[in-house]
Amino acid sequence: MNPTHSIKPAGLFRRFAAILYDALIIIAVEMIAVGIVIATMEALLSLGVISYGSYADASDVLNHHPIWSWFFHAYVAFVWAGFLSFFWMKGQTLGMRAWKLRIQNEDGSTISFIQSIIRIATSLFGLGNLTVIFDSRKRALQDMWAKCEVIHLPHVQ
Template sequence: MNSIAQVKPAGFLRRLAAIFYDALIIIAVEMIAVGIVIATMEALLSQGLVSYGSYIDASDLLNHHPIWSVLFHAYVVMVWVGFLSFFWMKGQTLGMRAWKLRIQNENGTPITFFQSLIRMATSLFGLGNITVLFDSEKRALQDMWAKCQVIQLAKVD
């Protein structure tokens, strides 16, 4: 059958399920990213190449030192932003893939890095999805601002 598939906007519950899946994955990725930093600092400490000074351990240094704290937290944010941007620019995060969702421009092309940054800045940590319940086109706040859409993919038989 040669029919053109209609684009169906993603519903609220599917979006929440994908966010939940992605949150679990991002937490794991962040744990690995932080673990690499801590392991590196401990290795440098054991070789006498760094000193924690008045700080108790690597965690204390990374969370309370005026310079290292800023650098460390910027790194953690960059991992999060990088993860979401990379997958959104490909069209799907792993959670979106599991729930058969796709993010795209209205013409079907992938979103840009700049659009991914707009989505993150306007998503309100997921609360922007509440507008899906009230918008006639089922758009989230971040979709409106980034001028893109999240669609539900057709079931493949």
């Protein structure tokens, strides 16, 4: 891999463009994940294994039940974090690939699972990228905390 100092750090526009692409993909993945839960609940209901009780439907149970709503929302967050962690540990999400960005350690190696979790926890839902404007090395808040960098890959001819 090229030395890190010869590679440009990713700018704010490219980062937000990649986030937008990834958001659309994550929404689709979340729809599938939630659809699996709803379909499973409906199948169990039709088999008589579960009852919604005083709740109107599966969505009502998943969003308002004191116990199941916590598990359901944790599951949705896990799917979201799992998607980002999986792709970040490979170096690129699909949105990052489209915008020619790569996440890496300063030595060019891919980030670890712990670094990906630190990035999620410190990204402020994408707003951590605004520090790119002020940082001389164009690092986002999550990059600083996770000790990694997002670079703009050179154009390959």
